[in-house]
Amino acid sequence: EAGVAQSPRYKIIEKRQSVAFWCNPISGHATLYWYQQILGQGPKLLIQFQNNGVVDDSQLPKDRFSAERLKGVDSTLKIQPAKLEDSAVYLCASSFQDGPYEQYFGPGTRLTVT
């Protein structure tokens, strides 16, 4: 089966600019996750969707980050305006259902904010 797709793979922007990341999960997977992975740390969950509804966004910095999954399939994560500390790899993952199921990860988008 095709895996989780993400684009772009790399992005370099200046601080205060905006950026958007796109994720296409595995077909049929109801749950979609966005993680932020800062260098030297493990992934940290930013937001979790179940179909097109938000399950958990408690760790999403809502003053600058937003995410949507309008039709319950693809998702976009946006940062506006970006800060230097947003430099990280942004990982998208999907699973069949909400719960302790295996999560399948995409290749990630490496964001550098200068």
Place this chain on the structure above:
Amino acid sequence: AQRVTQPEKLLSVFKGAPVELKCNYSYSGSPELFWYVQYSRQRLQLLLRHISRESIKGFTADLNKGETSFHLKKPFAQEEDSAMYYCALSGQGTSYGKLTFGQGTILTVHP
């Protein structure tokens, strides 16, 4: 709050030696524990989960609720085991399905 600690950032062993990657967790309930692995230039992927109690690529992990640990073990390490390993926890209730990851351990297996 749930937390996962992997005390070793780096671990080096020689081929054929036993290896143990440590993982300790903090959670007030019954967690689901996982080990995820990332090989060089590959995606993060599930290695094993405690609920399935299976051995994958020779690795096993036992959940010790008394010590709140979920150490990953392999009796004879292979060069292809060199990778980044993350221990992760999924809680109950509102934390159901939400993974909390440790900081990761880079395992290097020398020939």
